[in-house]
Amino acid sequence: MTRLSIDWTTETLRLAAPFRISGHVFETSDVVVVTLSDGGHRGRGEASGVYYTGDDAPAMLTALEGARAAIEAGPTRQELRAILPAGGARNAVDCAMWELEAARAGQPVWQLAGLDAPRPLRTTFTIGADDPAVMAERARDYADARSIKIKLTGDLDLDIARVRAIRAARPDAWLGVDGNQGFAAAQLDPLIAALQAAEVSLLEQPLARGREQDLDGFKSPIPIAGDESILSLAELPTAAGRFDVINIKLDKCGGLTEGLMMAGEARRLGMGVMVGNMVGTSLAMAPGFVLGQLCDLVDLDGPTFLTRDRVPGVEYRDGNIWAGEEIWGAQATPVA
Missing domain, CATH: 3.20.20.120 (Enolase-like C-terminal domain)
Structure with a gap:
């Protein structure tokens, strides 16, 4: 396994107008952006979490900090599923791992996933x-x-x-x-x-x-x-x-x-x-x-x-x- 470094930031996205659904109105949304680096390549992932489960930005940041050492040890994406539970924090890291893998291989993500060339x-x-x-x-x-x-x-x-x-x-x-x-x-x-x-x-x-x-x-x-x-x-x-x-x-x-x-x-x-x-x-x-x-x-x-x-x-x-x-x-x- 290649050791990694992980960084993250929190951003507040602003909606152009309030957006109402059953039981909730959105005016802004906080997202966490994770960046992984192996020293030569980097990968990014963005996550909003799941508002109705309490999986918000502070919860995601707590999860990331708790898993920092395990993530920086360079796990596989399947191993990541045992390190972090389903939710926003794992989404951000997993997507960053896909982009990092694509950068290392010089191949698009869809090809790494075994899919046909994408279409609109x-x-x-x-x-x-x-x-x-x-x-x-x-x-x-x-x-x-x-x-x-x-x-x-x-x-x-x-x-x-x-x-x-x-x-x-x-x-x-x-x-x-x-x-x-x-x-x-x-x-x-x-x-x-x-x-x-x-x-x-x-x-x-x-x-x-x-x-x-x-x-x-x-x-x-x-x-x-x-x-x-x-x-x-x-x-x-x-x-x-x-x-x-x-x-x-x-x-x-x-x-x-x-x-x-x-x-x-x-x-x-x-x-x-x-x-x-x-x-x-x-x-x-x-x-x-x-x-x-x-x-x-x-x-x-x-x-x-x-x-x-x-x-x-x-x-x-x-x-x-x-x-x-x-x-x-x-x-x-x-x-x-």
Whole structure:
């Protein structure tokens, strides 16, 4: 093993406007950026953590400091999974290890992962919960978006009005909705009936984490995705028979290494695969873009909410995302 040095910084990302989901409003987001060096090459990783588990920047920094010696000893990415638990700290280190490995090998990350050359990916663009008319206007503003995700809050009548307003504004777009744990089981039937009428194609995390058993035997004509309910590879077996799709987020599962493992296991269990993101810059989206090459659904719009992204950054065009190797990987030449 080659010994490494590790450094980290905390940055506060500012959102261009408040972003509301069920139970939370985001105006800023603190991220931790880890840099690993072997003296000749370096690798970086950015993590936001998981706000609803208490995995915030201070918690990530505590975890990193506690694991400093083990990380600087130069473990493999698989060994890292035993050093740090799933979560933001491991995500930042794991992604830094991938970039470091790519720099050493002079190969792109996708090639190291055994994937085909990447292609642009259609991504959803997310509309935070607000007044239906305001949300409809935002949907019109997303003129290039082909896929739109709508944040709901569990207020059934208002949420139905939100969906109807956006469908009227964007009859051409693929629509999915995200409950962010805001609904009760008794609301599912009327909610899904209204979503069907509005031609919504995905219902994400309608029930609270810990209430997964309420989906046992429930048959939905619209695919249901698990997000907060499934944090890591260890929790995947509980998803089978309850969720049709798994939303993998690198901050939840602890990095690209486990994310790739989760995608393979979800396929084996007969579920679809989605890649999502917490609030983050292009440095956080680029590893997700690699995972997205294996996914049915992609939600990597994090930088679109920020007042300022990194340079170079991901490109959004015609409803797609493209993350070039200049952003993260062997050819990365960061400016900011």
